[in-house]
Amino acid sequence: MSEKRYIARSSEIAARKLGGEMVIMSAGDSRVFSLNEVATAIWEAADGRTPLDEIIANRVCAEFDVAPQVALEDAEKLVQELASQGILLVSDQPIMRSYFSLRETS
Amino acid sequence: MASLIAATSRSDVVIEIGALPIRLHTDDPAFLKLLEERYAGFLTSASEARFEFQVELAPPGRISSEEDVRVHCNSGRWSLERGDFRAEWDPAAASGRIRQTANPYSIDSVLRILHTLLLAKEGGFLVHAASAVRNGRAFLFAGLSGAGKTTIARLAPPDATLLTDEISYVRKLDDRYYAFGTPFTGELARLGENVRAPIGALYLLAKGRDNKIEPIRPADAARGLLENILFFARDPELVKLVFQAACAFTGHVPVRRLTFLPDSRVWEMIA
Numbered sequence: 001m002s003e004k005r006y007i008a009r010s011s012e013i014a015a016r017k018l019g020g021e022m023v024i025m026s027a028g029d030s031r032v033f034s035l036n037e038v039a040t041a042i043w044e045a046a047d048g049r050t051p052l053d054e055i056i057a058n059r060v061c062a063e064f065d066v067a068p069q070v071a072l073e074d075a076e077k078l079v080q081e082l083a084s085q086g087i088l089l090v091s092d093q094p095i096m097r098s099y100f101s102l103r104e105t106s
Numbered sequence: 107m108a109s110l111i112a113a114t115s116r117s118d119v120v121i122e123i124g125a126l127p128i129r130l131h132t133d134d135p136a137f138l139k140l141l142e143e144r145y146a147g148f149l150t151s152a153s154e155a156r157f158e159f160q161v162e163l164a165p166p167g168r169i170s171s172e173e174d175v176r177v178h179c180n181s182g183r184w185s186l187e188r189g190d191f192r193a194e195w196d197p198a199a200a201s202g203r204i205r206q207t208a209n210p211y212s213i214d215s216v217l218r219i220l221h222t223l224l225l226a227k228e229g230g231f232l233v234h235a236a237s238a239v240r241n242g243r244a245f246l247f248a249g250l251s252g253a254g255k256t257t258i259a260r261l262a263p264p265d266a267t268l269l270t271d272e273i274s275y276v277r278k279l280d281d282r283y284y285a286f287g288t289p290f291t292g293e294l295a296r297l298g299e300n301v302r303a304p305i306g307a308l309y310l311l312a313k314g315r316d317n318k319i320e321p322i323r324p325a326d327a328a329r330g331l332l333e334n335i336l337f338f339a340r341d342p343e344l345v346k347l348v349f350q351a352a353c354a355f356t357g358h359v360p361v362r363r364l365t366f367l368p369d370s371r372v373w374e375m376i377a
Binding site: 012014016018019021022023025026027028029030032033034035 | 323324325326327328329332333337340342345346348349350353356357
């Protein structure tokens with residue numbers, strides 16, 4: 001069985017949810033990202049304390065019509081992509097709150 | 107808004123873009139004349155400028171080792187530099203210094219940066235967009251190089267007043283968004299009219315086989331706008347302000363995708 005993975009939003013971003021989709025701007029290099037509704041649900045649940053598989057089960061599979069294994073694979077790709085862009089933190093341990101985004105507004 | 111052309115003395119000139127007057131002092135009469143010619147239509151006799159800058163002219167050569175524009179803030183003082191200029195600005199003292207060679211391009215860049223910093227504090231921005239006023243409302247056409255800004259400006263009908271074919275100036279005044287004319291030109295090389303008008307719509311440009319206007323999702327509107335906003339400083343607080351300004355703008359002003367042919371009929375849809 002794979003280890004638990006935890007995800008947290010970077011503090012170096014500005015983000016806002018518009019029409020159900022999250023728009024994110026990196027404070028470091030001003031790059032802009034937008035997330036679809038499923039990715040937005042994962043992003044919103046990225047509190048550093050909830051394991052990724054629980055997020056998928058409780059936020060994605062429960063709210064969207066998607067099979068758990070497919071959802072988890074897609075989420076892994078998303079997390080990897082966002083982490084490589086520096087806007088999401090990934091760890092095999094719970095992530096301290098000080099790393100979370102303080103700039104997010106709804 | 108009428109523009110008055112008058113240098114307030116032989117050693118300074120006040121350039122008013124977006125209703126924000128900035129006074130430039132120089133000891134060089136030839137450079138003063140260059141400024142007067144470059145910013146004709148945007149000079150004002152206003153005795154009270156919002157900020158004062160002393161322009162020091164350097165001999166030909168590099169001023170800074172920075173290749174790209176570098177803008178940063180240290181203890182409340184802004185530093186702006188690129189290979190061809192170096193500037194300092196103290197907002198609290200409402201003054202600064204610019205060191206450059208005697209050319210119009212460096213001062214143009216400094217002014218653009220200064221205005222982006224000023225506008226960010228009040229919910230406005232400069233954006234890569236052509237803009238024009240028609241029937242009392244301003245329309246913006248945003249896109250990066252090659253998107254068609256100059257083309258659509260060139261196709262504008264006689265009853266449209268061109269604000270710019272390159273850099274649009276957006277300010278939020280009394281909870282409304284206004285576009286102002288700018289002297290920042292693109293390929294058209296024609297200064298915009300120094301007037302303002304409430305913004306009717308912003309169009310994200312795309313070239314296609316026919317002329318059509320399509321709605322876009324709010325997130326795409328914000329992202330499309332953000333990708334076109336002029337942005338120089340890496341300051342996190344400034345990033346936040348610009349981000350908020352763009353999101354607020356898209357919540358107040360219709361943003362659409364405009365696909366067009368290089369044909370003047372596109373303007374039949376803009377009114």
